[in-house]
Amino acid sequence: MADWRPVKAFYSDHFVLPLPAGHRFPMQKYRLLRDRVQGRLPGIELQEAPAALDGELALAHDPVYVTAVSEGLLSAAQQREIGFPWSPAMAERARRSVGATIAAARVALREGVSAQLAGGTHHAYAAKGSGFCVFNDVAVAARLMQAEWHRRGHGALLRVLVIDLDVHQGNGTASIFAHDDTVYTLSLHGARNFPFRKEPSDLDVELPDGCSDTEYLAALDTALQRVWAAHDGAMPGLAFFVAGADPHEGDRLGRLKLTMQGLAERDRRVLQACRERGIPVAVSMAGGYGHEVERTVDVHEQTLCACLRQWQAWNAPRDQVMEQWPA
Numbered sequence: 001m002a003d004w005r006p007v008k009a010f011y012s013d014h015f016v017l018p019l020p021a022g023h024r025f026p027m028q029k030y031r032l033l034r035d036r037v038q039g040r041l042p043g044i045e046l047q048e049a050p051a052a053l054d055g056e057l058a059l060a061h062d063p064v065y066v067t068a069v070s071e072g073l074l075s076a077a078q079q080r081e082i083g084f085p086w087s088p089a090m091a092e093r094a095r096r097s098v099g100a101t102i103a104a105a106r107v108a109l110r111e112g113v114s115a116q117l118a119g120g121t122h123h124a125y126a127a128k129g130s131g132f133c134v135f136n137d138v139a140v141a142a143r144l145m146q147a148e149w150h151r152r153g154h155g156a157l158l159r160v161l162v163i164d165l166d167v168h169q170g171n172g173t174a175s176i177f178a179h180d181d182t183v184y185t186l187s188l189h190g191a192r193n194f195p196f197r198k199e200p201s202d203l204d205v206e207l208p209d210g211c212s213d214t215e216y217l218a219a220l221d222t223a224l225q226r227v228w229a230a231h232d233g234a235m236p237g238l239a240f241f242v243a244g245a246d247p248h249e250g251d252r253l254g255r256l257k258l259t260m261q262g263l264a265e266r267d268r269r270v271l272q273a274c275r276e277r278g279i280p281v282a283v284s285m286a287g288g289y290g291h292e293v294e295r296t297v298d299v300h301e302q303t304l305c306a307c308l309r310q311w312q313a314w315n316a317p318r319d320q321v322m323e324q325w326p327a
Helices: 029-041 062-069 075-084 088-111 137-151 171-176 213-230 260-276 294-315 318-324
Strands: 007-011 044-048 115-116 162-165 183-191 203-207 238-242 279-286
Touching: 007 029, 007 062, 007 294, 007 318, 029 075, 029 294, 044 294, 062 088, 062 203, 088 137, 088 279, 115 162, 115 294, 137 171, 137 238, 137 279, 171 183, 183 213, 213 260, 238 260, 260 279, 260 294, 279 294, 279 318
Parallel strands: 007 044, 007 115, 115 279, 162 183, 162 238, 183 203, 238 279
Antiparallel strands: none
8 A cells, every 4th residue: 555645625715806896706615615624634744825927828828928017017908808807916816826726736746635625716818818717827838738748748738628518618728728638538518608709629519598507417427528538648647627616506607507416426527537548647726616615615615525535546557657757
């Protein structure tokens, strides 16, 4: 039996945006989730996220845009599209959110599974933010992991898979990787939900309003089969799972009707399918806008429980499975 180490998860909720009263973004859910993990999931080790550096952000973002965020040079129109007013805390939180996904990806490559308690900022494009997303954490982390993989002397590029199961299409991620055949993007999302102008992913699956557990899971199974068929010659070396809570039936913005049980099965199927194929997974919590914030936190906590179970499954054969992942 391999030595026991807890699942590592990264947080950045110390950096809180000064949002106006009545703002619909549920900033408090991140602190509530961390409290839940500390109180109920001893198998998860929490670590504060580092801030992403300018050079790391520039792997996926226009340096002019990075500077504008960092120095408070965003126009009023840019801030409206993001949905947050600029502040030093806004810029720092955006960097920390990316840093958390970078840290989770590094750990996943070594240990099989890792998570961050926020992230999934998939509406951010290379040169602009949108939809509560400033920087695209998955895009930056994917490019950085590929660069670090290459620096370790591997001949082939690290192939990356993005499994985006937030209820909103990952338009920014799709745009950034539109001409990059080393990154495969999958998005299951509400057909009639934001963003209303979608960007083409490698595989998009549009779901009708009111989609239930049965319909959703059938669509997910079909999509994953297509992903594995597309990688029949060589499986991806790293997956990012954007595990939004907003497909839940109690979400204000989701328009789908997944139950807690359906979302638990979603998480299990994705994580198990990746483990069975030897694909390490970095998990981000992404969106969630429940009528009751506690229900959103319930969904995110459930996802972290799924990570813990998959960690335990990775742990038993880790001495054999993880030989291919250098420290």
